[in-house]
Amino acid sequence: MNSSTELSASADDEIYKCLDLKSPKSFFLFAGAGSGKTRTLVTILNKFRTEKGKELCLNGQKIAVITYTNAASDEIKRRLEFDSTFIVSTIHSFSWELIRPFQHDIREWIRKNTKTELKKLEEEQRRGRAGTKAFREREEQIKFKRNRLKNLDNISRFTYNPNGINNGKEALNHAEVIKITADFLSLFPLMQKILISSYPILLIDESQDTKKELIEAFFKIQENFPDKFSLGLFGDTMQRIYTDGKIDLGDNLPKDWAKPAIITNYRCPKRVITLINKIRSDVEEHEQKPVDNAEDGVVRLFIVDSNNIPDKDLIEKNISSLMAEYTSDSLWESLNSNVKILTLEHHMAARRGGFFEFFEPLYSQDKLKTGLLDGNLSGISFLTQQILPLVEAMRANNEFAVAKIMREYSELLDEENLKESETPIEQIKKTGESVDSLLKLWDSGQEPSLLEVLQLVGELNIFPIPENLIPVTYYSPDEDLGDDEEEPQDKDEIIDAWRAALKCPFNQLEFYTDYISDKSAFGTHQGVKGLEFPRVMVVIDDEEARGFMFSYEKLFGAKDLSDTDIRNINEGKESGIDRTRRLFYVTCSRAEKSLAIVAYTKNPEAVKNHVLSEEWFSEDEVIDMNLFLSE
Incomplete structure (x- = not known):
């Protein structure tokens, strides 16, 4: 057994000891990037099934495993051979199953x-x-x-x-569903008892991004029933992406909690592991180690003076050619599916991906950000799962798909409406005419706005319009309110954001959907979490991102910290530097072979001096792109 395997086995053993039905113990497992959390989870559960599964079943109980995505849930179920000893689901599915009987x-x-x-x-x-x-x-x-x-x-x-x-x-x-579940678990002793009697062991993957109110409810239950309930959290606070997770998760844990760690990184080459260790070293002591047979890997930082930028696409193509040379890997030669481009701010992908006008207004609202990025925002799923598939089916002349979508979602073909109709055939004919009317918006190669499509869907009663989009349907983009406008404080900023977003051409919804589905050339933060790519290009550009929550110029030493930054750091509060560092860590840690970082900056010399002084890169790894541009 080599050293990395021994370290992982040690963490596995420590976690397994916590899953004692007679004397349960809770734990927080530190599992950094590429540490093989899923392997650890499956190994432990398979061992539990062999040694203690029968006892659990005799008690009429199961182990609950909460995952971050449906894909992760499906993978774990498969590797556990779909054994009914375990309930594996996303947090939304798990929450609904808890509260549904009430x-x-x-x-x-x-x-x-x-x-x-x-x-x-x-x-x-x-x-x-x-x-x-x-x-x-x-x-x-x-x-x-x-x-x-x-x-x-x-x-x-x-x-x-x-x-x-x-x-x-x-x-x-x-x-x-999340709010109801958190309230029920926090306020109702009966709900707490139901949880622990059904699931004496609850394991949560990516716990750093699980909703804060739910995590705190689970903590409260564990505190109330420490001898009957084992709460196991798998996570890495350095990989927390969303702002609604518990910020201090992993800190100040109860003294009786176990704190195992997997320090082996099975994904990244040695050079990338050294870099990500340096990135997190100023804020955390966790340090990862490569496997014994890990490749050396290649990392380069390309600095571009943003005071005088010609063509960014051309610059990045030149960088990909340079990476092909530095790595002796011809697959770097062109920016296509062989290279994963990761933007540290979604504005950048939106602008490059052709869906900026739709994305930017919604993303500017803090309350909408998380749902916009994971596709679960109320209204978004309506657009992406009902309207977009219907339009795609109509334009493809796929009558079977159109009929299937209408039967599933449209009140026009609702079973009760058809029964009540004196002439069901006429109702079906009317439905077809409504669909045809919608398709006419694209006549003569026109591209209607999302608002035009939404309004016609409402007028024709094709689908019920979600609550939050109803006010928007009463607005015309050509409407001039003039002096009729109320004072700014009387505006509804959320509705205004939706109105601005829906003015965009319909095809921007298609580009946005590809983005959040990880089908575009760019990676979303959610999409890349847990994923890995041989060749990764990370693009950093504060000016293009226009974000106020992140600052790569500050992280890279090109801009001084503000008084607020300094105060937050001194008071132990989260700062923009913390958020930026985490995003930088997540994207860099996706690379399996080689990594290119493209930094657009107003102060190239300061960036170079800072990264060298921090020992993030060596002198020969920092490339001044202006030298190439001036040739």
């Missing part, structure tokens, strides 16, 4: 929450000016919420699909 309590939670939201809207409406845009938008929201309260007692059963659309008066959305 329909009355769900109803009362919605009643209380809707009343609170309605009261706030009505108060804002009293302060607003009648006839203005914001007033009309709130009027629609108030109407919707009043109707929801009115119909609440008529709903026999609430529904929720963690992987699809949640429309209709009985449907819950993703955010509601």
